[in-house]
Amino acid sequence: MNSKLNLDKLDLQIIEHMMDDAEISYADLGKKLFVSGGTIHVRIKKLQKDGVVKGTRLNPDLKLLGYDVIAFIGIYLRESSLYDSVAKELHKIKEIVRLNYTTGNYSMFAEIVCKDISELRDVLHEKLQKIKGIERTETFISLEESFREA
Amino acid sequence: MNSKLNLDKLDLQIIEHMMDDAEISYADLGKKLFVSGGTIHVRIKKLQKDGVVKGTRLNPDLKLLGYDVIAFIGIYLRESSLYDSVAKELHKIKEIVRLNYTTGNYSMFAEIVCKDISELRDVLHEKLQKIKGIERTETFISLEESFREA
DNA sequence: ATTGAAAGAGTCTCAGT
DNA sequence: ACTGAGACTCTTTCAAT
Numbered sequence: 001m002n003s004k005l006n007l008d009k010l011d012l013q014i015i016e017h018m019m020d021d022a023e024i025s026y027a028d029l030g031k032k033l034f035v036s037g038g039t040i041h042v043r044i045k046k047l048q049k050d051g052v053v054k055g056t057r058l059n060p061d062l063k064l065l066g067y068d069v070i071a072f073i074g075i076y077l078r079e080s081s082l083y084d085s086v087a088k089e090l091h092k093i094k095e096i097v098r099l100n101y102t103t104g105n106y107s108m109f110a111e112i113v114c115k116d117i118s119e120l121r122d123v124l125h126e127k128l129q130k131i132k133g134i135e136r137t138e139t140f141i142s143l144e145e146s147f148r149e150a
Numbered sequence: 151m152n153s154k155l156n157l158d159k160l161d162l163q164i165i166e167h168m169m170d171d172a173e174i175s176y177a178d179l180g181k182k183l184f185v186s187g188g189t190i191h192v193r194i195k196k197l198q199k200d201g202v203v204k205g206t207r208l209n210p211d212l213k214l215l216g217y218d219v220i221a222f223i224g225i226y227l228r229e230s231s232l233y234d235s236v237a238k239e240l241h242k243i244k245e246i247v248r249l250n251y252t253t254g255n256y257s258m259f260a261e262i263v264c265k266d267i268s269e270l271r272d273v274l275h276e277k278l279q280k281i282k283g284i285e286r287t288e289t290f291i292s293l294e295e296s297f298r299e300a
Numbered sequence: 301a302t303t304g305a306a307a308g309a310g311t312c313t314c315a316g317t
Numbered sequence: 318a319c320t321g322a323g324a325c326t327c328t329t330t331c332a333a334t
Contacts, residue, residue: 005214005215007215015208015210015215018207018208019207019208019210020207021205021206021207022172022205022207023206025309025310026310026311026312027310027311035319036319036320036321037310038313038314038320039319041312042318042319045312050214051211052210052211052215053209053210053211054209054210055171055172055173055208055209056171056172056206056207056209057168057170057206058169058172058205059204059206059207060203060204061201061202061203061204062300064201065165065202070250072222072259074290087296090296091296097299097300098297098300099295099296099297099298100290100292100293100294100295100296101292101294101295101296102290102292103290103291104289104290104291105288105290109222113300138254138255139253140224140253140254140255140259141254142250142252142259143251143252144251145250145251146237146240146241146250146258147237147241148247148249149247149248150212150248150261150263175326175327176327176328176329177326185302186302186303186304187303187328188302188303188304188305188328188330189301189303191330192301192302195329
């Protein structure tokens with residue numbers, strides 16, 4: 001079941017391959033999948049038009065860039081109705097790269113990327129704790145990223 | 151401080167831009183940044199050689215693909231020395247797309263992407279709970295992804 | 301280091317199947 | 318729908334600065 005989209009095996013193979021490496025040429029990808037480069041091209045155009053493919057992104061090594069600290073933050077809200085306004089405030093903090101509204105202990109779940117621990121502490125103290133509606137946070141600092149595929 | 155790398159403003163501008171959109175041509179990116187396409191090319195080659203740029207990835211709309219369920223899993227280990235062997239087992243589960251070794255409550259922190267809730271439950275029950283060394287898990291299902299930049 | 305131009309490679313279009 | 322080939326655009330190299 002692919003929602004309302006009719007994606008066949010070839011579409012999915014193209015997506016799967018290019019999720020890892022979007023630099024491969026259509027001709028080469030065609031060879032791997034036993035179709036012509038032209039067909040790959042047509043399929044990718046269709047996937048873009050349908051919105052399944054939203055573009056390609058550079059995959060940088062954040063550690064080498066000096067962004068050593070990844071942390072996850074579980075956030076407790078005073079009331080869950082505050083979600084939208086808090087989300088808006090969190091979006092303004094550039095170190096926060098991701099935010100999900102979740103079931104379970106926490107009301108929301110954020111990911112933050114900082115240059116170092118002192119910057120992390122600054123963001124938590126100076127910016128995050130001052131947002132109205134946030135009751136409490138729990139921080140999980142990543143000591144090592146074992147793997148990442150998405 | 152950019153580790154041992156000497157990245158100047160232009161390098162960082164290129165990375166910043168291409169993190170959002172890796173499809174732009176060198177000529178066009180050069181125009182935006184007021185240098186020639188050739189210079190963009192040279193810089194990107196250097197960034198690749200240095201390992202700062204690890205390639206490009208397709209950015210698919212997982213929801214449209216029928217992968218509606220994102221969840222985060224906090225994992226308690228029986229002993230933290232089991233990290234490596236458990237990480238290896240978790241890597242074999244294709245639904246688990248990310249794994250971090252963290253400070254705080256949990257020993258490790260995983261992200262999982264599934265087609266639906268029943269698949270999520272299957273993975274948790276049939277695969278995850280059977281891994282030796284995992285004592286307990288806590289799951290946070292994402293009801294909404296507010297934003298994502300990394 | 302950056303530029304601009306030429307050579308090489310890839311994308312895109314389309315007529316034919 | 319898929320193919321293959323031609324037109325077009327982009328990447329890559331390089332001599333000059």
